[in-house]
Amino acid sequence: MKKKVMVFGSFVVDLMARTPHLPVAGETVIGSLFKMGPGGKGFNQGVAAHKAGADVTMVTKLGKDLFAEVALDAMKTLEMDTSSLFYSEEIETGSALIMVDEETSENKIVVVLGACSAIGDKEVESISEIIEESGYLLTQLETNISAVEKVIDIAKKNGVKVILNTAPVQPISDVILKKVDIITPNEVEAEILTGICIDSQESASKAADWFFDKGVKNVLITLGSRGVFIASESKQEIIPAYKVKAIDTTGAGDAFNGGLVAALADGKDLWEAARFANALAAIAVQRLGTTPAMPTRKEIEEFISNN
Template sequence: MSTLLVVGSANADHVLTFDELPQAGQTLISQQYRLELGGKGANQAVAAARLRNADQNIYFISALGDDSNAATMRKTWAADGIDLSGCYEIANQSTGTAVIFVNQHGENSIGVVPGANAYLSAQHIQQQQALFAQADYMLIQLETPIDSVQQALTLAKQYHCTTILNPAPAAKLSHDVLSLIDIITPNETEALALSGIEVIDQQSASKAAEYLHQQGINIVIITLGSKGAYLSEQGQGQIIPAPTVCAVDTVAAGDTFNGALMVALDEGKSIKDAVEFANKASSIAVTRHGAQSSIPYRKELI
């Protein structure tokens, strides 16, 4: 059995839909409101759990509040077969919360209140050392404190576990952090924050990827939305196109991509085939509303 480990955030998502996203100073009446389970870490864990094969175990390390949202999350994730032994309950804190605005084109703007996510510490990560020792792949994001992210990457490398960083939300990272990453998966905005290079075409994507390779990262995958993903390995880059679909909601599209990518790589797929698998999973997610509710099951990709 393989052990796939996701470390990261969990949020209760308050989703409001509009024809167009509100501008600064503008008040709009939402067409619809719904409460969804989200958070980049949780979304990626759910994606991995739904897309895995029978020989893969999914573990999730996270910090939740002592509230009803946390109880709902635990019940839902357990139904997807995620091992929650690494999930902490933070006393007197709310579970992370996000407010998401979505327009008729499926584009979104998101504001996040970290809540318990901000209390996932390096000490919490260290307490899960035995889990890192058995993990084959670890997937992590940037919605938890950077010291916990760096500790997780350090532990994973110590135990020869392949590390995947989805550098979201966008942030500039130190060389010390970047040097611990085997595979990085920024979108265009995140690639700009990391490299200082605006990604507008394949040439600029290549330059941004080269900067990240120089930091010690072996594989760079810049996700490009409906255009697919730019894959760069050992200085050789190519666009891997995504299936053409009618997008209605892009929330959790990137998270679905990352969870699917980890599953496919663990199965022994080539990096190109793994990106194609991830593109296909993500393309299904954008045709549905919601975060975790939009993430497909493996049987839907066949």
């Protein structure tokens, strides 16, 4: 039976420009394309999971402004439930300024989190029943940490599996880590958190041991074009990435995390789920943008069958 998924995290409006090269300090570059659309790590992951077939409750916080309508319009178009959104009367909806190098697909991003950085304890308590009914909680570090701590605590007390994506990277308390079932840093985040440079499977294994010592049950370290390193207490493996021509890597990690939780909720084991997530991310990086780049379940299945 498919389990419900709660994605708790950020929403920002992405303001994306493609440019021949990323500007250096003091340089103005004439861009070739501009797009505005829904984004934020939490929202991207929620949409990715929803389009991949998961039964998703998306929880984030918006302002009372025009940018909030970007979130609502996207959710209504995708037929996502909007009943668990919070609103701030005082703080604006978040935004992200994104520059993408059209030659290398590398990016630079500035995020102003706005309302989703001010989710209160009472707001989290108001969704306790929805958390309890979920099979999986997927969250990140792009909302205020106090809210992340509280939602993880409620999930853990009710037997809900907790997946923590450690982006944007910042210190995480041992109290949080010991409640995490699956942690999903990329290689840079893993190095910052553990102090171990991830340049081989051996070093990834050492980083995984650091997380295990903190009480984390399973470790997935995404390695970009090299794939993903997975470690449980009994098994370790690098699952290679699909070889594709990336045109925009913005949101690739979000695509992976959304695919991972969707596959787990559908009953796949961790290894199968990681392969599914790799496929979702491989499709997404061949498209422009973040949320708009996320593929449907049918597209993912067709991609896997053809590769």
